[in-house]
Amino acid sequence: MMSDTTNVMLVGVGGQGTILASRVLAQLLLDAGFDVKMSEVHGMAQRGGSVTTHVRFGVRVAAPTISPGQAHFILAFECMEAARYAHYLTKDGVIIANTRRIPSLPILIGREAYPDDIASRLTALGVNVHWLDASTVAADLGNVRVENTVLLGAFSTFLAFPEDAWAQALRTVIPAKHIELNLAAFAAGRRLTHQ
Amino acid sequence: MKTLMSGNEAIARGAWEAGVRFASAYPGTPSTEILENMARYREVRSQWSVNEKTALEAALGASLGGVRALCAMKHVGLNVAADPLFSSSYTGVNSGLVIVTADDPGCHSSQNEQDNRYYARAAKLPLIEPSDSQEALDFTRIAFELSEEYDTPVLLRVTTRIAHGKSPVATGERTDAKAPAYERTMAKYVLVPAVARPRHAAVEERLARLQAYAESSPINRIEWGSRRLGIISGGAAYQYAREVLGDNASYLKLGMGYPFPDALVRSFISQVEQVVVVEELEPFLEQAVRALGMGAEHRIEGKSLIPCTGELDSRTVALSLAPVSAAAKCGPADLSAPGRQAEQVVGRPPMFCAGCPHRGVFYELGKLPVMVSGDIGCYALGAMPPFSAMDTCIDMGASITAGLGFQTALDILRPDRPARTIAVIGDSTFFHSGMTGLLDAAYNDVGVITIILDNRITAMTGHQENPGSGFTLSGAPAREAQLAAVVRAIGIEMVQTIDPFDLSQVREAVAAAMDSPGPSVIIARGPCALLRRLAVKRPVYRVDQDTCRRCKACLRVACPALYVEGESVQIDAETCVGCGVCSQVCRFGSIKQAGAAEDGDE
Numbered sequence: 001m002m003s004d005t006t007n008v009m010l011v012g013v014g015g016q017g018t019i020l021a022s023r024v025l026a027q028l029l030l031d032a033g034f035d036v037k038m039s040e041v042h043g044m045a046q047r048g049g050s051v052t053t054h055v056r057f058g059v060r061v062a063a064p065t066i067s068p069g070q071a072h073f074i075l076a077f078e079c080m081e082a083a084r085y086a087h088y089l090t091k092d093g094v095i096i097a098n099t100r101r102i103p104s105l106p107i108l109i110g111r112e113a114y115p116d117d118i119a120s121r122l123t124a125l126g127v128n129v130h131w132l133d134a135s136t137v138a139a140d141l142g143n144v145r146v147e148n149t150v151l152l153g154a155f156s157t158f159l160a161f162p163e164d165a166w167a168q169a170l171r172t173v174i175p176a177k178h179i180e181l182n183l184a185a186f187a188a189g190r191r192l193t194h195q
Numbered sequence: 196m197k198t199l200m201s202g203n204e205a206i207a208r209g210a211w212e213a214g215v216r217f218a219s220a221y222p223g224t225p226s227t228e229i230l231e232n233m234a235r236y237r238e239v240r241s242q243w244s245v246n247e248k249t250a251l252e253a254a255l256g257a258s259l260g261g262v263r264a265l266c267a268m269k270h271v272g273l274n275v276a277a278d279p280l281f282s283s284s285y286t287g288v289n290s291g292l293v294i295v296t297a298d299d300p301g302c303h304s305s306q307n308e309q310d311n312r313y314y315a316r317a318a319k320l321p322l323i324e325p326s327d328s329q330e331a332l333d334f335t336r337i338a339f340e341l342s343e344e345y346d347t348p349v350l351l352r353v354t355t356r357i358a359h360g361k362s363p364v365a366t367g368e369r370t371d372a373k374a375p376a377y378e379r380t381m382a383k384y385v386l387v388p389a390v391a392r393p394r395h396a397a398v399e400e401r402l403a404r405l406q407a408y409a410e411s412s413p414i415n416r417i418e419w420g421s422r423r424l425g426i427i428s429g430g431a432a433y434q435y436a437r438e439v440l441g442d443n444a445s446y447l448k449l450g451m452g453y454p455f456p457d458a459l460v461r462s463f464i465s466q467v468e469q470v471v472v473v474e475e476l477e478p479f480l481e482q483a484v485r486a487l488g489m490g491a492e493h494r495i496e497g498k499s500l501i502p503c504t505g506e507l508d509s510r511t512v513a514l515s516l517a518p519v520s521a522a523a524k525c526g527p528a529d530l531s532a533p534g535r536q537a538e539q540v541v542g543r544p545p546m547f548c549a550g551c552p553h554r555g556v557f558y559e560l561g562k563l564p565v566m567v568s569g570d571i572g573c574y575a576l577g578a579m580p581p582f583s584a585m586d587t588c589i590d591m592g593a594s595i596t597a598g599l600g601f602q603t604a605l606d607i608l609r610p611d612r613p614a615r616t617i618a619v620i621g622d623s624t625f626f627h628s629g630m631t632g633l634l635d636a637a638y639n640d641v642g643v644i645t646i647i648l649d650n651r652i653t654a655m656t657g658h659q660e661n662p663g664s665g666f667t668l669s670g671a672p673a674r675e676a677q678l679a680a681v682v683r684a685i686g687i688e689m690v691q692t693i694d695p696f697d698l699s700q701v702r703e704a705v706a707a708a709m710d711s712p713g714p715s716v717i718i719a720r721g722p723c724a725l726l727r728r729l730a731v732k733r734p735v736y737r738v739d740q741d742t743c744r745r746c747k748a749c750l751r752v753a754c755p756a757l758y759v760e761g762e763s764v765q766i767d768a769e770t771c772v773g774c775g776v777c778s779q780v781c782r783f784g785s786i787k788q789a790g791a792a793e794d795g796d797e
Contacts, residue, residue: 005526007526013543014545023199027199030197030198035363036362036363037327037362038199038361038362039360047545047546047573047576048543048545048546048548048755049543049546061362062434063435063438063439063509064356064357064362064434066509067509067511067513067526068534068537069510069525069527070509070510070526070527080541080543083540084537084540086535086537087535087537089535091527105542105543105544106541107541107758108750108754108755108759109580109581109751109753110747110750115540118540121538122538125535125538
């Protein structure tokens with residue numbers, strides 16, 4: 001059986017850089033010698049819709065996607081998205097979640113309110129969530145757009161890969177002109193969860 | 196050293212390695228990246244065609260002319276290209292021709308879930324189906340060999356998960372294909388009836404030879420595991436079955452689903468206790484299996500267990516196989532446990548971007564008592580609240596022609612109470628298949644009003660150039676088709692070009708068109724907000740909280756930059772691009788350009 005496979009979901013809002021973060025993760029795993037499958041759905045992703053990427057790695061990975069109940073980790077780039085995909089977690093799965101709140105269309109047009117109880121609902125479900133404010137950390141570094149790399153840095157402490165390997169993957173995927181900022185963002189993210 | 200590639204990248208790489216010299220496509224999710232990747236290889240002449248029919252005809256012509264050619268499209272694109280597809284089966288090829296169809300189970304970005312494997316059977320062409328990126332590369336190379344050896348176009352079918360899914364790939368080197376000399380061969384290429392009749396016989400003879408190939412080709416393989424259960428599968432479905440059953444089953448993995456390897460399948464079925472055909476969408480393989488007539492002596496399941504709607508995933512396949520295999524598992528999840536329920540949170544549908552040129556048009560259309568005939572593109576979002584300004588969205592180009600029909604029905608049923616139909620269509624979609632429909636409207640003098648949303652790019656699929664954008668696929672400057680001149684040449688006399696960011700222009704143009712009984716065209720010309728080369732830096736807007744009446748009318752433009760904070764509406768300066776549509780719907784003049792008062796400071 002494929003029980004040696006680890007499943008990671010990255011969820012967020014179009015424009016938040018979830019796909020780029022997924023590519024860094026997949027590159028790291030490929031460099032480390034794993035079989036990797038990464039699945040993303042394009043289409044209307046740039047138009048503010050919900051975006052998910054599935055990354056699976058192990059000795060041999062068959063299915064391209066993660067089913068509900070299978071994700072060992074969810075990296076949530078936005079608060080409400082953390083709840084939307086929580087049922088994908090395994091029983092003991094972990095969510096690393098950004099506290100950033102991005103209102104969706106029904107909220108923007110005043111038909112719904114942004115839920116205030118996401119954290120308490122996830123706690124009530126018994127989900128292991130690590131909340132962090134990656135957007136502020138990124139903004140402090142000079143560009144909120146690197147919140148994706150801050151989150152990746154925070155997530156990196158949950159996997160047993162050396163920081164060098166992550167840096168190498170970042171250098172492979174991120175264009176040279178943005179690499180220094182991203183390396184700083186990664187390091188800052190790593191400090192958020194490094195005990 | 197392996198690299199991580201999407202299936203689409205791997206198909207392009209495989210085609211390049213196979214010595215392809217010409218590639219054509221019309222963009223369409225999930226196929227678009229095939230040509231975008233082809234365009235990186237300078238040995239290949241790659242082009243966006245205006246639609247899938249012209250793309251396939253060009254690729255066939257290139258093949259006849261002596262160069263290997265690839266043509267790619269999404270599943271519904273093959274409907275548009277069906278005419279040359281069927282003819283190309285009869286003409287055969289000169290140099291290799293591979294046609295890629297990218298199907299979209301689950302309708303991630305499509306209007307239907309059609310299963311294009313049936314096209315292979317209907318057009319009598321070999322069908323190749325990879326299950327990951329490595330196979331996408333390898334099978335593309337094989338497809339070109341097959342095409343030339345058997346004198347046939349080859350249909351390479353992928354689905355969204357194969358096209359967009361990334362997995363490790365070992366690449367090879369490019370082999371220059373030989374360029375066979377073209378010889379005028381009326382008996383093959385001129386499909387008049389006297390030629391077509393014997394060509395049909397040649398196609399049947401070719402199929403028999405291809406079937407013999409399918410019986411022994413390594414592209415169809417058996418992976419032996421437990422013989423208590425035999426799985427017959429292909430494409431992404433094979434991966435889900437493999438994930439769920441591992442070595443608790445044996446697999447007949449069909450990389451070539453048509454022609455069907457009857458003897459191989461018979462042999463496999465006779466060596467396992469029971470068989471399940473696991474495939475996404477239609478029972479394409481299952482029907483071929485059942486036609487072998489082994490059902491009386493062998494237990495064979497298929498769509499009796501596996502759903503024929505929607506995209507498969509591991510859990511769906513595991514639950515479907517549970518009745519026939521206790522070993523069916525889905526990763527760490529216990530199938531018998533329901534698991535966590537999905538949390539109910541506010542939806543996050545896609546929406547028009549800040550600064551989108553479509554916003555103002557649909558804001559105005561939503562106020563009018565008209566039928567709005569929609570089309571395929573980002574602007575289908577105009578059907579969604581708060582605009583709710585679209586009646587139909589059918590297929591590429593249908594806005595004008597279905598609008599023509601609807602207008603005719605109105606004219607027949609309500610001659611005393613004039614009512615109007617307004618077709619909305621993007622620039623790329625207009626070039627694709629709107630022009631012919633507009634010609635129908637002009638020729639038959641039907642008073643459908645057409646709004647061409649000319650955002651200067653093919654936006655929804657991720658900014659591909661088109662005949663009106665001024666650039667080719669490779670980024671070279673191109674002749675720019677002039678929409679207004681095209682429309683006039685078709686015979687439309689009333690042509691208005693407007694700025695869609697100016698709502699009064701939208702209102703006045705539509706009113707003028709409705710006052711005119713005949714067919715007319717409004718060209719709403721404003722660049723896609725995401726198109727950097729045409730981006731205009733404009734001051735952002737802000738809400739003057741002193742004069743704002745809190746009526747929230749501005750929220751009806753559904754802009755991502757506007758949000759409610761307590762009772763007040765705010766504009767996020769980071770998101771706003773200064774298009775000004777919101778300020779025009781404010782009756783109290785409370786939405787102003789930020790910094791307008793400070794201009795003197797600079």
